[in-house]
Amino acid sequence: MQKIIGESSSLSTALDHVSLIAPVSRPVLICGERGSGKELIAERIHYLSSRWDQDFHKVNCAAISESLLESDLFGHEAGAFTGAQKTHIGRFERADGGTLFLDELGTMPMRIQEKLLRLIEYGEFERLGGQRTIKVDIRILAATNANLPKLAEEGEFRHDLLDRLAFDVIQVPPLRERGEDIPTLVDFFATRMVIELGWDYYSGFSHRAMDRFIHYHWPGNIRELKNAVERSICRWQDKDSPVDQVVLNPFATQSESATDLSLTQTASDHQESELQQSFPIKNFKQQIHKLEISLLQNALQQNQFRQNDTAKALALSYHQLRGLLKKHKNVLQLTHEKNVQKRFDEQNKE
């Protein structure tokens, strides 16, 4: 079982929930943003359950076509369809006694949802093209980053299946809500990378690089952090000095990454110095105005000037952000590269 790193209160709450629910042999739905660790949570539920010594099967519902998914899950008899030369034993049969993890459940086609409902309810199904009803004992775990209740409201997901699957729901917190876990995660991924590169030591990350990791909003969560840590070490190559450049965007050129880091640093330094005012304060409104600009500037840079992402990072609606950008357009540095400026201009076309 892979270790789940982190001691933040939001992760600990989710893990306590996992420990409670793991021994109860009922379906569990695991919800969370992409890359937040849903699969790790599913594995943990399996290994903490009485089925730990049985198989843990994973199926990604989004990775294959509807007909392949159906035959992968239910199996088929020889001659069930053109090309079905031999009998195929599906996952439901192979996972008998164990756990089946259905990843990206929100993409499961309606027809398969209906058959899955019967399996969860009665433990029964037939192979494609088969007459014989097969009975199995499987624990179903499912993961999604979609809003399933909303999909069900819109008629895209079966309500009755959602009710059965959501015997209990584990919410995996996004990385930006557990910032205190970032330094430990950075060290963990960095150490693994250093070992993989065959280095006998490395000098860690500089303070400003660690700051960058801590203040970024991580839309791709832990997978994105892991990649950024590994990429930054690979590109740095100097074991003797602390890694000082965080490469968040692998498409950016070296100079863009460097500019990105120094601009962010300037913005956060600025923000800090603004906050270290002595009291009594004389120009409250002006200070707030400056802080607003500083926060906007910082968020824009960290999100490569993408307005949707910037709005999310600031917990604003898109329209609120647009309003603020208009208000401060004369002072905000809206770009550090021409191509980004172009993107900004395009987004702002009325």
Ligand SMILES: Nc1ncnc2c1ncn2[C@@H]1O[C@H](COP(=O)(O)OP(=O)(O)OP(=O)(O)O)[C@@H](O)[C@H]1O
């Ligand atoms: N708490 C953690 N400690 C260590 N590694 C983690 C942690 N959470 C996630 N990871 C690692 O991050 C990566 C993404 O995790 P995982 O595949 O479980 O996410 P996911 O939510 O299933 O993603 P997706 O929605 O893209 O399927 C994996 O390499 C996993 O090992």
Ligand SMILES: [Mg+2]
């Ligand atoms: Mg996954």
